[in-house]
Amino acid sequence: MIQQLVMYEEELQKLNAICEVLHRDSNAKAVLVIDKNGQSMVQAGDVDELDVTSLSSLTAGNVAATGGIASLLAEKEFAGQFLEGEKVSYHVSIVGQRVILVVLFDERSSLGLVRLRVRKATNDMVGVLETMVKKSQSGSGQASVFSEITDDDIDNLFND
């Protein structure tokens, strides 16, 4: 049985708002929220020139590998990661053991400021994620859209 994570409008708006604030207050270039399986969920800031899909998949792979290393070292997890580049730096943290928060920033910001703002955003995000997981588990009615999918609908996807 597949466990689904479902994003509804209300939670999306809340996550968007948190990311917008984080983007502004940390002077970041971009903020991304990614599901641990590599699906991009929310973005804020300058993302037009980013390959968000690839970045999400690689970040999730990186976090999974880091998590694997943590368990080999008998650590619960390494909650954060920071990669420093010449022009852009990349700060990754795990929120509520569920999603990955990425902040990309340049010389207009600093690691200290990003860490500070990420901590605040993380606290705000945890509650929203809990609601999202609860709603996903209960189905909240809307999932019935999928029970109405017919064999023809599925076949039509492959008529090329």
Place this chain on the structure above:
Amino acid sequence: MSFINYSSREINCKIVYYGPGLCGKTTNLQYIYNKTNPEAKGKMISLATETERTLFFDFLPLSLGEIRGFKTRFHLYTVPGQVFYDASRKLILKGVDGVVYVGDSQMERMEANIESLENLRQNLEEQGYDLDKLPYVVQYNKRDLPNAIPLPELEEALNPTKVPSYEAVAPKGVGVFDTLKAVAKLVLTELRKGG
């Protein structure tokens, strides 16, 4: 674990290609990438060694079109087939919605096939999945080679549960899209049950 976004009306699903080293998992993805319209695919990422052996994974995002107003996106992953990359394989199976097992038809790879299949079942169990309950198809690759084992023998050894199976010659594309379509259909059918 599929991810449904009601706000942007998208369904995202993860399909993993599993199998022994050099069986053609990456070749499957490369063929799909080369034959898919640019607007339906993202960038294909291969984390490979200098000798083009998969080190961590290959990744290919695909859009299959709309179903009841929802865009369906499939994220295809391969695992590194070489035995010693087992820790990486386990990570890639996390959150999987559908599995393609790619077997190598050559006689001398039979032992590697069986070992990889057992490894798949075991690694899934460690993540809390049961292969018999997941959307799952089998592909027998390299059917064009002279030392290919007859199909009934492969079926008996590698497909005891009789899931849908396909013969393939991945570099030429034979069976590649049939396999993908079959697993994608099973994933969507499972999604319907889950809803």
